[in-house]
Amino acid sequence: MPIFSKYALLRGADSVRRQSQRLFALSNAHASASASAAARPALSQFRDILSKQITGIKDAGTYKMERIITSSQSTEITVEGTQKRILNFCANNYLGLANNPEVVNYSKELLDKYGAGLSSVRFICGTQTIHKQLEKKIAQFHGREDAILYASCFDANAGLFEAILTPDDAVFSDELNHASIIDGIRLCKAQKQRYKHRDMSDLEKQLQSSTARLKLIVTDGVFSMDGNIAPLPKIVDLAAKYDALVFIDECHATGFFGATGRGTEEYHNLLGRVDIINSTLGKALGGAAGGYTTGPKELITLLRQKSRPYLFSNSLPPPVVATGIKVMDMLMHSDQLSQRVQSNTKRFRDAMTKAGFIIAGENHPICPVMLGDARLASIFADQMLSRGIYVIGFSYPVVPKGKARIRVQISAAHTTDDVDHAVAAFIDVGRSLKVIK
Numbered sequence: 001m002p003i004f005s006k007y008a009l010l011r012g013a014d015s016v017r018r019q020s021q022r023l024f025a026l027s028n029a030h031a032s033a034s035a036s037a038a039a040r041p042a043l044s045q046f047r048d049i050l051s052k053q054i055t056g057i058k059d060a061g062t063y064k065m066e067r068i069i070t071s072s073q074s075t076e077i078t079v080e081g082t083q084k085r086i087l088n089f090c091a092n093n094y095l096g097l098a099n100n101p102e103v104v105n106y107s108k109e110l111l112d113k114y115g116a117g118l119s120s121v122r123f124i125c126g127t128q129t130i131h132k133q134l135e136k137k138i139a140q141f142h143g144r145e146d147a148i149l150y151a152s153c154f155d156a157n158a159g160l161f162e163a164i165l166t167p168d169d170a171v172f173s174d175e176l177n178h179a180s181i182i183d184g185i186r187l188c189k190a191q192k193q194r195y196k197h198r199d200m201s202d203l204e205k206q207l208q209s210s211t212a213r214l215k216l217i218v219t220d221g222v223f224s225m226d227g228n229i230a231p232l233p234k235i236v237d238l239a240a241k242y243d244a245l246v247f248i249d250e251c252h253a254t255g256f257f258g259a260t261g262r263g264t265e266e267y268h269n270l271l272g273r274v275d276i277i278n279s280t281l282g283k284a285l286g287g288a289a290g291g292y293t294t295g296p297k298e299l300i301t302l303l304r305q306k307s308r309p310y311l312f313s314n315s316l317p318p319p320v321v322a323t324g325i326k327v328m329d330m331l332m333h334s335d336q337l338s339q340r341v342q343s344n345t346k347r348f349r350d351a352m353t354k355a356g357f358i359i360a361g362e363n364h365p366i367c368p369v370m371l372g373d374a375r376l377a378s379i380f381a382d383q384m385l386s387r388g389i390y391v392i393g394f395s396y397p398v399v400p401k402g403k404a405r406i407r408v409q410i411s412a413a414h415t416t417d418d419v420d421h422a423v424a425a426f427i428d429v430g431r432s433l434k435v436i437k
């Protein structure tokens with residue numbers, strides 16, 4: 001053996017030995033750290049407190065198990081522990097774009113060109129041309145002056161109210177608004193008023209008696225548990241009457257609701273009447289991640305200066321930005337997908353109602369199949385899965401007691417056969433569990 005390759009072999013063996021010594025030392029350090037941690041009363045008390053809470057959640061029957069999906073997100077998925085492919089009816093993948101080849105390929109292209117991430121917040125060195133491009137497209141899609149990106153819509157909701165409202169201002173929020181809106185409002189110093197769910201006379205009473213400088217009415221465009229819609233015509237009338245502003249969260253509307261997917265405003269024929277829109281890129285718009293606020297240019301400019309989740313969190317990664325850009329282009333070019341999700345929704349709702357089920361909500365791809373009893377909802381969902389249909393039962397505390405349901409979500413990517421297959425399985429299980437005749 002030539003002398004240099006002998007040395008190379010020796011060096012290789014040496015490096016393997018050093019690596020295993022390091023691993024051994026690390027595992028020893030971990031072992032002694034956990035031994036001394038076990039002896040620390042604060043830590044064992046902490047573990048006890050957490051375990052009791054976990055047991056409480058399990059005893060209440062509200063412990064959430066996570067099923068492990070072994071394929072990409074789609075209308076047909078594979079799930080760990082099952083052999084067959086399963087029809088998925090519980091994703092927010094309303095347009096079926098989560099694994100769309102055009103979207104995925106563009107995402108790969110921009111990954112190659114712009115890298116995996118920015119390692120920076122936007123204002124330090126985290127703004128690329130593609131971030132500005134996407135913000136422009138979002139504003140254009142909604143017909144607004146400007147838009148600002150966040151890592152999620154949760155962040156957009158968390159960062160809005162505190163940045164724009166003071167104790168002189170008041171916020172009027174529907175009692176069933178999304179958790180992220182509730183948290184965002186908690187963070188601000190404005191006067192906080194909650195009106196009963198979609199109750200316009202309650203809202204009016206509160207607006208009437210307010211002397212606040214700015215009044216902001218805040219509502220989900222579509223409420224995700226019930227698939228019901230904010231009474232926007234009345235809200236914008238009240239806003240005009242009492243000189244208030246209107247904010248809507250369009251996570252369950254952007255891209256697919258309304259004739260061309262412009263959302264709740266379009267559904268109600270009120271395009272342009274809402275002042276501030278927050279929405280997500282993590283549902284219909286490719287399903288990756290990201291959220292945004294769109295509205296008046298002064299608002300967006302101020303949010304870039306003051307909004308904490310924007311200022312203190314990393315910039316959106318290029319492949320995620322690419323997803324948003326490609327989807328926005330697709331939606332501005334054609335409304336075929338939003339038409340398709342609407343016709344699938346009608347097919348499902350009509351057939352299920354005809355079969356005797358009660359479907360809550362209005363013309364929306366969120367189709368809650370009302371069952372009432374929590375145990376029944378859970379057994380129903382399990383039996384649907386054994387028939388190859390993936391749906392989830394929702395019960396208290398996510399929905400009110402006695403209003404358990406299975407929330408079906410329709411996608412543009414479902415075929416009519418998929419929809420019919422799901423309806424047939426519902427009828428089969430519904431009859432065997434005596435929910436319908």
Ligand SMILES: Cc1ncc(COP(=O)(O)O)c(C=O)c1O
Pocket residue numbers: 151152153154155157178180220224249251252279280281282289290291
């Ligand atoms: C109405 C509503 N707002 C906000 C969010 C948060 O969106 P994101 O997943 O982008 O944080 C959700 C998601 O569940 C939602 O349903």
